[in-house]
Amino acid sequence: MNRRKFIQTSCTACLSAAMVAGVVSSCKSTKYISGKLGADGLYLDSGEFRINSKGNDSFRPFIVVRNEALQYPICVYRVSDSEYHALWMQCTHQGAELQVSGNLLHCPAHGSEFSNKGRITNGPADKDLRSFPVTVMQDELFIDLRKV
């Protein structure tokens, strides 16, 4: 192999590895936002779910809202343009903060799991997660927190 061929092959391999790493990390990353707190709840920009704003309709399945005014984060799942589920990330067993992984919320304390609609899929928790009504406005979502 001559020098030119070696450099060409090496660069192609490096670029490929970098692209694969970028794709994998973008799939795994969870987006955290704080939202805007109003008198009765939180306002989110629905564009936060968009992965690529260059005309490609690709959306994150969920976003985690962490706001310092709230004791626990809220996981907001996007089902469609008009349907979202907002779930309080506090385990109903003994109150540990849940972790989100795809369509499941998992409790690191004792292993309870909940679906993306807040339903128990695995104990020891015996109650579904607290959820909040989500109103879809033009480019914004309103999460009604009056029941917190």
Ligand code: FES
């Ligand atoms: S606190 Fe979550 S399973 Fe016990």
